[in-house]
Amino acid sequence: MHQITGFLTVDTPGLGLLPITRKVVDWVAGQRVQTGLLTLLCQHTSASLTIQENADPDVRRDLDDAFAGLAPPGGAERYRHHLEGPDDMAAHIRTVLSGVHLAIPITGGRLALGTWQGIYLWEHRRHPHRRRIALHLMGE
Amino acid sequence: MHQITGFLTVDTPGLGLLPITRKVVDWVAGQRVQTGLLTLLCQHTSASLTIQENADPDVRRDLDDAFAGLAPPGGAERYRHHLEGPDDMAAHIRTVLSGVHLAIPITGGRLALGTWQGIYLWEHRRHPHRRRIALHLMGE
Amino acid sequence: MHQITGFLTVDTPGLGLLPITRKVVDWVAGQRVQTGLLTLLCQHTSASLTIQENADPDVRRDLDDAFAGLAPPGGAERYRHHLEGPDDMAAHIRTVLSGVHLAIPITGGRLALGTWQGIYLWEHRRHPHRRRIALHLMGE
Numbered sequence: 001m002h003q004i005t006g007f008l009t010v011d012t013p014g015l016g017l018l019p020i021t022r023k024v025v026d027w028v029a030g031q032r033v034q035t036g037l038l039t040l041l042c043q044h045t046s047a048s049l050t051i052q053e054n055a056d057p058d059v060r061r062d063l064d065d066a067f068a069g070l071a072p073p074g075g076a077e078r079y080r081h082h083l084e085g086p087d088d089m090a091a092h093i094r095t096v097l098s099g100v101h102l103a104i105p106i107t108g109g110r111l112a113l114g115t116w117q118g119i120y121l122w123e124h125r126r127h128p129h130r131r132r133i134a135l136h137l138m139g140e
Numbered sequence: 141m142h143q144i145t146g147f148l149t150v151d152t153p154g155l156g157l158l159p160i161t162r163k164v165v166d167w168v169a170g171q172r173v174q175t176g177l178l179t180l181l182c183q184h185t186s187a188s189l190t191i192q193e194n195a196d197p198d199v200r201r202d203l204d205d206a207f208a209g210l211a212p213p214g215g216a217e218r219y220r221h222h223l224e225g226p227d228d229m230a231a232h233i234r235t236v237l238s239g240v241h242l243a244i245p246i247t248g249g250r251l252a253l254g255t256w257q258g259i260y261l262w263e264h265r266r267h268p269h270r271r272r273i274a275l276h277l278m279g280e
Numbered sequence: 281m282h283q284i285t286g287f288l289t290v291d292t293p294g295l296g297l298l299p300i301t302r303k304v305v306d307w308v309a310g311q312r313v314q315t316g317l318l319t320l321l322c323q324h325t326s327a328s329l330t331i332q333e334n335a336d337p338d339v340r341r342d343l344d345d346a347f348a349g350l351a352p353p354g355g356a357e358r359y360r361h362h363l364e365g366p367d368d369m370a371a372h373i374r375t376v377l378s379g380v381h382l383a384i385p386i387t388g389g390r391l392a393l394g395t396w397q398g399i400y401l402w403e404h405r406r407h408p409h410r411r412r413i414a415l416h417l418m419g420e
Binding site: 001002003005037039041042043044045070071079080081089092093095096097099100101103132134135136138 | 386
Binding site for chain 3: 141175176177190191192193196198199201202203206210237238239242243244245246247252253254255256257278279280
């Protein structure tokens with residue numbers, strides 16, 4: 001049993017769910033682990049990680065709309081914390097709701113994801129950002 | 141230190157939180173691990189895993205109602221993604237909000253859950269589905 | 281590779297996000313693990329664990345307000361489960377939305393958190409409670 005750590009850097013184009021399954025799969029493939037556990041932690045407070053449908057891109061747009069309803073952008077009239085822009089506090093709320101870490105078993109050398117599951121970095125700010133994800137893989 | 145992987149198959153009767161604590165406890169008991177870490181991943185995008193109160197079933201009904209309020213069912217008037225039925229996009233949103241993975245320490249050969257905690261597979265579609273959960277246990 | 285389990289006990293002053301990063305960092309420091317994986321599980325159904333901004337305390341107040349909007353307190357007119365007080369069912373919903381477990385890689389003997397990330401125990405009940413968090417650390 002051994003473990004490997006690393007980082008993924010992802011440049012986001014602004015608000016939205018960015019597919020990162022391929023990046024994650026490639027990183028895992030290089031580690032030659034047949035059975036194990038992969039953990040991902042997004043090191044930010046206004047971007048999150050989620051597993052969702054990998055087929056119809058409309059699902060991602062609807063998710064963005066739904067989250068805009070649950071945590072609307074706003075200034076001083078809505079939030080105490082508003083100096084970093086009207087999308088900042090909303091981004092913190094959206095990040096809490098969707099989560100910053102994932103744990104995915106590895107079996108047969110592959111991520112044990114379902115057929116329709118993909119991994120997404122969800123950028124919750126309007127503007128492009130460089131985001132960093134810490135990776136930890138343990139197995140053999 | 142060793143690891144074991146497996147799967148649980150759960151047939152859901154449709155919308156609602158289905159208790160799976162017993163199934164999980166039984167699977168862990170068969171692996172003879174005294175101290176370790178259990179990871180569960182629901183391999184679907186419209187069903188989730190959550191830890192919640194194991195006593196009053198009304199909590200589960202209220203959770204369903206609350207989530208119906210946060211992510212209402214709807215067709216083309218509400219969602220871009222609506223061809224799989226009025227409960228489908230809502231189910232995706234509900235799944236993101238509640239999460240598809242759990243990590244539970246094992247101590248003294250038992251899941252380190254609190255007294256009132258139970259593990260639930262939360263079916264977010266109206267109709268019955270067969271759901272699969274990937275399991276990973278590491279320990280000794 | 282070895283593993284250590286333990287518990288943190290946290291006394292909350294009532295509703296709000298309580299910083300526990302220091303407690304967690306201190307516990308990890310005592311275990312002399314350079315590379316590994318830390319898992320935390322809050323053993324309650326009305327308190328959660330989240331990673332959020334560690335700088336401006338207004339973020340925490342806004343998070344509390346946002347969650348009060350998503351899961352309003354209420355009695356029999358709103359919830360079936362209401363005998364434990366108007367904040368109880370709301371606390372269960374808030375706990376599901378924010379989650380009870382965290383997984384954090386350890387690299388270079390430190391938690392691989394981002395610069396602005398802190399760990400919080402989020403008390404969702406109005407009154408003070410004693411909360412217990414199960415810890416599991418695996419590494420070397």
